[in-house]
Amino acid sequence: MGEAKELEGRIAVVTGSARGIGEQTVRKLSAAGAKVVVSDLDGDLAQSVADSLHGDAAVHSGNLTAGGVCEQLVEAAVEAFGGIDILVNNAGYAWDAPLHKITDEQWEAMIAIHTTVPFRMLRAASPYLREPAKADQAAGREVFRKVVTVTSLSGVMGNAGQVAYAAAKGGSVGLTKALAKEWGPLKINVNAIAFGAIETRLTAAIGTVGEIDLGDDRKLPIGIPEQARSAFHNFIPLGRPATAEEAARGVYYLCSPGSDYVHGQVLGVSGGLALGMTS
Numbered sequence: 001m002g003e004a005k006e007l008e009g010r011i012a013v014v015t016g017s018a019r020g021i022g023e024q025t026v027r028k029l030s031a032a033g034a035k036v037v038v039s040d041l042d043g044d045l046a047q048s049v050a051d052s053l054h055g056d057a058a059v060h061s062g063n064l065t066a067g068g069v070c071e072q073l074v075e076a077a078v079e080a081f082g083g084i085d086i087l088v089n090n091a092g093y094a095w096d097a098p099l100h101k102i103t104d105e106q107w108e109a110m111i112a113i114h115t116t117v118p119f120r121m122l123r124a125a126s127p128y129l130r131e132p133a134k135a136d137q138a139a140g141r142e143v144f145r146k147v148v149t150v151t152s153l154s155g156v157m158g159n160a161g162q163v164a165y166a167a168a169k170g171g172s173v174g175l176t177k178a179l180a181k182e183w184g185p186l187k188i189n190v191n192a193i194a195f196g197a198i199e200t201r202l203t204a205a206i207g208t209v210g211e212i213d214l215g216d217d218r219k220l221p222i223g224i225p226e227q228a229r230s231a232f233h234n235f236i237p238l239g240r241p242a243t244a245e246e247a248a249r250g251v252y253y254l255c256s257p258g259s260d261y262v263h264g265q266v267l268g269v270s271g272g273l274a275l276g277m278t279s
């Protein structure tokens, strides 16, 4: 028999895992032995990711910003595998404009996906994370559970043109830090990861990767202007953006035993890129 894998039998939910950083994250978690729930707006793509994995995988499809959908996802995970040990709040998109042009709809959409969805996921998952943690504690076992929320350099340092996205991603940092204080005594690690430029459709040249279909008659163009892309890349000390797989290594670290004593942190995974305003 081979050596047990690092995350053998752990149950992981990753939102927005049909493509990009989320997809690479479920691949890593699954390869390490976790049972994964692949969840996305794009159900067909989520299914094909799940089908391509060797380990146990379940699929959930839906728009997490719609009422009750976060709760459904949590229940689907519990129904499929009996609990949740690792929750990765990754689903997201950008809907950018300078402040004077941001509509209420745009502002609310960014807060909904980047702040409210992580909050609702955590609230819905809380009994499944906290109760077994209390039982482990009562039995004298130290078992670490994991929450990772994907934020952005934009949310910790600001980025012109992204006031709504930055506010919403910054909200998820406050959520992470406060919850780390609440759940630390239960050995539930709560951390965030702040990406700089990662090569996914979010950062592709606008017009080349289609639209995001929110399933409610709203379709938004994806990507950023080519000029902004190249200007941004010149400031990355490591000289290039990361692949989604490289980004997922950071998420994996925060889901793995290697980070058991890392708590309440925002891990920067940006090739050294810093947008300047740090406090």
Ligand SMILES: NC(=O)c1ccc[n+]([C@@H]2O[C@H](COP(=O)([O-])OP(=O)(O)OC[C@H]3O[C@@H](n4cnc5c(N)ncnc54)[C@H](O)[C@@H]3O)[C@@H](O)[C@H]2O)c1
Residues within 6 Å of the ligand: 015, 016, 017, 018, 019, 020, 021, 022, 039, 040, 041, 042, 062, 063, 064, 065, 090, 091, 092, 093, 094, 113, 150, 151, 152, 153, 194, 195, 196, 197, 198, 199, 200, 201, 202, 203, 244
């Ligand atoms: N790519 C970057 O450079 C970068 C930088 C900083 C932060 N991020 C963040 O990383 C996360 C992943 O982004 P990515 O670059 O992999 O993008 P991506 O578009 O490749 O993947 C995001 C996934 O989330 C899903 N999703 C979006 N809204 C959803 C909703 N309402 N309900 C369910 N699923 C939804 C999408 O369908 C998509 O499959 C996002 O939170 C993004 O804001 C990305």
